[in-house]
Amino acid sequence: MRIYYxxxxxxxxxxxxxxxxxxxxxxxxxxxxxxxxxxxxxRRGNPRAMQAGLAALLVTxxxxxxxxxxxxxxxxxxxxxxxxxxxxxxxxxxPQRWELLATYxxxxxxxxxxxxxxxxxxxxxxxxxxxxxxxxxxDGYDLVAA
Numbered sequence: 744m745r746i747y748y749x750x751x752x753x754x755x756x757x758x759x760x761x762x763x764x765x766x767x768x769x770x771x772x773x774x775x776x777x778x779x780x781x782x783x784x785x786r787r788g789n790p791r792a793m794q795a796g797l798a799a800l801l802v803t804x805x806x807x808x809x810x811x812x813x814x815x816x817x818x819x820x821x822x823x824x825x826x827x828x829x830x831x832x833x834x835x836x837x838p839q840r841w842e843l844l845a846t847y848x849x850x851x852x853x854x855x856x857x858x859x860x861x862x863x864x865x866x867x868x869x870x871x872x873x874x875x876x877x878x879x880x881x882d883g884y885d886l887v888a889a
Contacts, residue, residue, distance in 0.1 A: 747873050779845070780867055839860070840857070
């Protein structure tokens with residue numbers, strides 16, 4: 744048995760792919776079709792950005808109660824700056840979820856998912872090699888000379 748990748752969360756051999764999550768998911772390499780990669784946002788909300796935006800909102804609300812004073816003139820630009828920085832940080836630092844998708848025995852499945860792009864690329868490369876090596880050997884008659 745040839746091992747293409749062995750890590751803490753996945754194992755790729757010449758015969759099967761195992762995602763060591765909870766629960767463990769195992770598929771046979773020979774039954775995989777249409778293996779593809781995808782990435783999406785891992786989560787929609789960022790707690791720190793949400794807290795900063797809420798703090799800016801509270802400071803602005805407190806500033807409205809003292810309308811006409813110098814506190815409003817100081818707090819309004821500060822709140823706008825906090826909200827802008829927190830929004831920019833959220834859009835820049837939001838985590839990506841990388842996924843390996845495939846058709847397994849007629850149904851679409853998620854083979855593997857992680858937010859670590861380095862590990863994802865290692866697993867994807869190992870799976871690609873396992874799929875390529877599992878193809879039946881050709882006798883060369885289907886090749887075309889150019």
